[in-house]
Amino acid sequence: MIAVTPIKAFSDNYIWCLQASGSQDAVIVDPGDGQPVLSALSAGGLTLAGILITHHHFDHTGGLELLLEHTEVPVWGPHNPAIGQISVRLGDGDRVRVLGAEFEVIEVPGHTLDHIAFFSAEQSLLFCGDTLFTGGCGRLFEGDAATMYRSLGRLAALPDATRVYCGHEYTMANLAFAEAVEPENATLSARISADGRSREQDLPTVPSVLSLERATNPFLRCAEASVANHMQARDSIDPEDPVAVFAAVRGWKDNF
Helix, strand or coil, X not given: CEEEEEEEECCCEEEEEEEECCCCEEEEECCCCHHHHHHHHHHHCCEEEEEECCCCCHHHHCCHHHHHXXXXXXXXXXXXXXXXXXXXXXCXXXXXXXXXXXXXXXXXXXXXXXCXXXXXXXXXXXXXECCEECCEECCCCCCCXXXXXXXXXXXXXCCCCCEEEECECCHHHHHHHHHHHCCCCHHHHHHHHHHHHHHHCCCXXXXXXXXHHHHHCHHHCCCCHHHHHHHHHHHCCXXXXXXXXXXXXXXXXXXX
């Protein structure tokens, strides 16, 4: 099995460190800052064996240069020439073996157009960068609502037990917004209490599991009457059009 541990960076980023059972090799996901990665590797007696990149934003790629100065390893990432350090460029449906486990590449444009996610069915792991957040989703910096809605739908279709590893600790703010969208969602209320206790102890709320996201994340619930009817009353959109509902929810969140 692959163990996944967070390395904190900046104010709220998570860099993910993957380690296979019985091995000191480590693979890093989205190293926005290289120094905390080097410190974590040294503290754990780990050897960098590779790097996964989900998209081009600097808080997910800024540590590449420093890490590669220390160790030359493969860097798997999207077909974006702006990320010059990528050595293996990947597209939708490609598969890579990481620490003995197979990961499928899923293209999920919307937050950025180059965004990809890494999913391992055998390990029930999803590294989704800034596309799907715990309780939310990324802003639409480069894609439109229809594009992001399709991307989220692909992730939402993965198995219930999939563990969702996103790039930021945004959960409590996301859940506060989710409660405004669905104030009578009992599962959401329970999640807010549980995740609130975790944050009071300075514990990560990430990973989540996909079944919980589908039950509480408003961006995955745009076809649900409780979300669609609320947005119709608020923004006079067609509640039968989930893309219109999604666009309204995303627009509200942008100014929440």
